Amino acid sequence: MVPQGGILQARLVSPFPIRARASLVVGDSGPAVHPRLFLEAQDGMVWHYALVAGIPFDQPAGSARLFLTLQAEPETGPYPAWQTAPGQTIQLESSFKIRTQAFRVETIQLSGAMAAIKTVPDPRKDEQIRRYAAVLATVDPGAVWITGPLEGAFVRPVASERHTAWFGDHRTYRYPDGSRESNGHFGVDYGVPTGTPVVAPA
Numbered sequence: 001m002v003p004q005g006g007i008l009q010a011r012l013v014s015p016f017p018i019r020a021r022a023s024l025v026v027g028d029s030g031p032a033v034h035p036r037l038f039l040e041a042q043d044g045m046v047w048h049y050a051l052v053a054g055i056p057f058d059q060p061a062g063s064a065r066l067f068l069t070l071q072a073e074p075e076t077g078p079y080p081a082w083q084t085a086p087g088q089t090i091q092l093e094s095s096f097k098i099r100t101q102a103f104r105v106e107t108i109q110l111s112g113a114m115a116a117i118k119t120v121p122d123p124r125k126d127e128q129i130r131r132y133a134a135v136l137a138t139v140d141p142g143a144v145w146i147t148g149p150l151e152g153a154f155v156r157p158v159a160s161e162r163h164t165a166w167f168g169d170h171r172t173y174r175y176p177d178g179s180r181e182s183n184g185h186f187g188v189d190y191g192v193p194t195g196t197p198v199v200a201p202a
Helices: 112-119 123-136
Strands: 007-014 018-026 036-043 046-054 062-072 089-099 105-109 163-165 170-174 180-184
Antiparallel strands (some): 170 180
16 A cells, blocks of 8 residues: 555566566556666576656545556577567556545745746746756666665755655645635755755765
8 A cells, every 4th residue: 555645666576687668557547657667686587676656646545556568678588487588578467555645734825026926927937947847858868877775875965854845745825816826745845044055865
């Protein structure tokens, strides 16, 4: 059972190296979440993989299904356990439950200046959003990956434990004109003085 906003973790043991296409369908129809598969270790002719998927914090509780399409890596073998040829695919399916998770709720009263940042059109803001979206959409196949044990591999981005917001916080913004807007928080915020060094977590 995985909580809303939690992490689904699973392990696969295979007699051959694999590639995987995975999708996670919540409820009867969706939406689909795309898990990631990582090679953890190789022990003789056995490959150990970890599968990780983030469950949206606004996903209703209930049943969910995980679908995996596994494909043997080409030009590797032999595969005596399953007699699997390179490129052959295997379909797997598993079910699990998503349970309700309590999140912090807060109401934020916006000043006129803060409301303007969110509502008034600004070409500079639009350009920043475009550049930020381009960075998030970038995939770097040559990026450095952590291939060893994850324990101790990640550090806080700042040397502070003062949190100003948590992942999944439910926020309601109140505007000066009386209107409201609600959304969820997608990160973890730290409160530190201006000029504090920020480091890469990995």
